[in-house]
Amino acid sequence: MDNQPDDELIHDLYATFGLAYYQSECLHRGLCIALTYLGLPPSDFLTGPRAEELLAQSFSLTLGEVAEKLDSILPAEWNTEIREAVERRNFLAHHFWFDRAHLMHNRDNVRRLIAELNAYADKFDKLDAQISEWPKLKEKQKQLGITDETLEDNLMKILAGEDEEPLPDKQTVRELERKLRKQQRLIRVWEPALEGGRRSLIFELADGTLWQLSDIGLGRTRFAEVGPGWKEHQKIKPYLPADIVPRPRSTTPWDYEFTLANGVAFWVKPGRRKRTFTWGLRIPS
Incomplete structure (x- = not known):
């Protein structure tokens, strides 16, 4: 004892x-x-x-x-x-x-x-x-x-107790990975005006989720919903809706394509200046 x-x-x-x-x-x-x-x-x-x-x-x-x-x-x-x-x-x-x-x-x-x-x-x-x-x-x-x-x-x-927005949890991450590997219906591409007069492209899928371009295809955006004053991108609108693979195969950052309606290709390439990219539409002749 x-x-x-x-x-x-x-x-x-x-x-x-x-x-x-x-x-x-x-x-x-x-x-x-x-x-x-x-x-x-x-x-x-x-x-x-x-x-x-x-x-x-x-x-x-x-x-x-x-x-x-x-x-x-x-x-x-x-x-x-x-x-x-x-x-x-x-x-x-x-x-x-x-x-x-x-x-x-x-x-x-x-x-x-x-x-x-x-x-x-x-x-x-x-x-x-x-x-x-x-x-x-x-x-x-x-x-x-x-x-x-x-x-x-x-x-x-x-x-100091300053809150940051939490990262997605494990289940959300798994769902995101599965979603972006499968074909999705792209219904709109928005062009919201940002601070300083800059423009951005925000992609809306059929389920209402919003996405932005990243180094390997569509990626998360901080926008949760379509904002007031947003306008659909008029050059892209005629070729939507379209079924796309959000993460197309690519071995180089910012170098990929989405195939839109009527065989039109939405292409993305690195920009000439640092921290920029360029995009365009390739329309079949």
């Missing part, structure tokens, strides 16, 4: 488990961010909604799934460590308490459990830092214009 753990020691055990699991979540998110950064096109070809879409796709993956996707991207010598981290995380999530419950009635055993959990937490933390400081990832951040100051500013906004 003298070797029974007291409440404080049990509290430390629970707290250390929380720390270990938290560090595994940090590693998970860090790997998701790495996968997103490394999969993004150059900043000249990138739009905000498209970056958010890719980040949401990465965050929808389990730790094991994102580790598998990075297997051939990260340095080969890290693969064993990452696989072990996945196994440890899964053990914590699904087996730790069941497998270790019989040890919680002895003070020395509880201390050993705390030491075990601290070792897990330390391993997750070091691996997360190792990936975050990987030169290839740092270089990609630099190419995308993501500076340490930008990250610090965003962290300060989060700590």
